[in-house]
Amino acid sequence: MPEGHTIHRLAQDYAEAFAGTEVRVTSPQGKFSDAADLLTGGRLTRTDAHGKHLFLGFGPAGHPTPAESIPARPAAPGRAAPGPATAPAPAAQDHDDPDHDDTAPSGWVHIHLGLFGKVAFGPVPAPPPADTVRLRLVNDTAHVDLRGPTTCALITAPEKRAVHDRLGPDPLREDADPGAAHRRISRSRTTVAALLMDQKVIAGVGNVYRAEVLFRHGIDPYRPGRDITPAEWDALWSDLVDLMREGVRANRIDTVRPEHTPEAMGRPPRVDDHGGEVYVYRRAHLPCLLCGTPVRTAGLAARNLFWCPTCQQR
Structure with a gap:
């Protein structure tokens, strides 16, 4: 989708x-x-x-x-x-x-x-x-x-x-209230990974941005929403705004930082019909670009979740 x-x-x-x-x-x-x-x-x-x-x-x-x-x-x-x-x-x-x-x-x-x-x-x-x-x-x-x-x-x-x-705040809208999303997240025992995909909580985030923003901030996708601090949420939201605005501009999803691009790391570019350079999405069992640990995958709320068990322990 x-x-x-x-x-x-x-x-x-x-x-x-x-x-x-x-x-x-x-x-x-x-x-x-x-x-x-x-x-x-x-x-x-x-x-x-x-x-x-x-x-x-x-x-x-x-x-x-x-x-x-x-x-x-x-x-x-x-x-x-x-x-x-x-x-x-x-x-x-x-x-x-x-x-x-x-x-x-x-x-x-x-x-x-x-x-x-x-x-x-x-x-x-x-x-x-x-x-x-x-x-x-x-x-x-x-x-x-x-x-x-x-x-x-x-x-x-x-x-x-x-x-x-009926929709949550959208990181790409000027009228978005990230505090409204955090108020819902902070009251929930549901995993942060599931909450990020709930369009009533935050609108527009899908499986790719969900996996990638959690990786970029080292957050365990199974952490309960209520354990996400205001500072962590502010950082997640700000990153989503930047990543998704770049997605609009480029018309594709790129989430790797400059020091982790194929050119910077001397690695082959990603080959995937979704396009764009990512850290963990659809990279199950491949080595993490940062630590080399195999990327894990599991089902969560009828979608595939991707994460690095070493880099995402917070």
């Missing part, structure tokens, strides 16, 4: 391709046809992401699109950003009330990719769509196809707010 950085990157990509333009909306598969008929000819006015949930805000044709609502892609190191900000998009829910904001979207498409959802962008003219495409957007310069999502639904602003309300 895509982790939160992928969803925030998609929010940026949708905005870059479609924000402020009139969009033709179709559902070749047919499951979204009624909503597509309501949206086609309108404008994409906002995009938003929270955890693993993507939101596309639509207004009628001619609907204004404020520049600050269009997220800018973070710049590569040493290069100027192409838009007004170098961080992921600001939280959009502060602007969702149509009674107080005449640029608020009139409806939102709520997307959750789940395990099998895929998004593919391309130029125009768009090729004939496959009959598995749930949602296609087309304007004068680009098209995008959505296949296989768990959720693809047209919702109202109050329904969108309800989704936000």
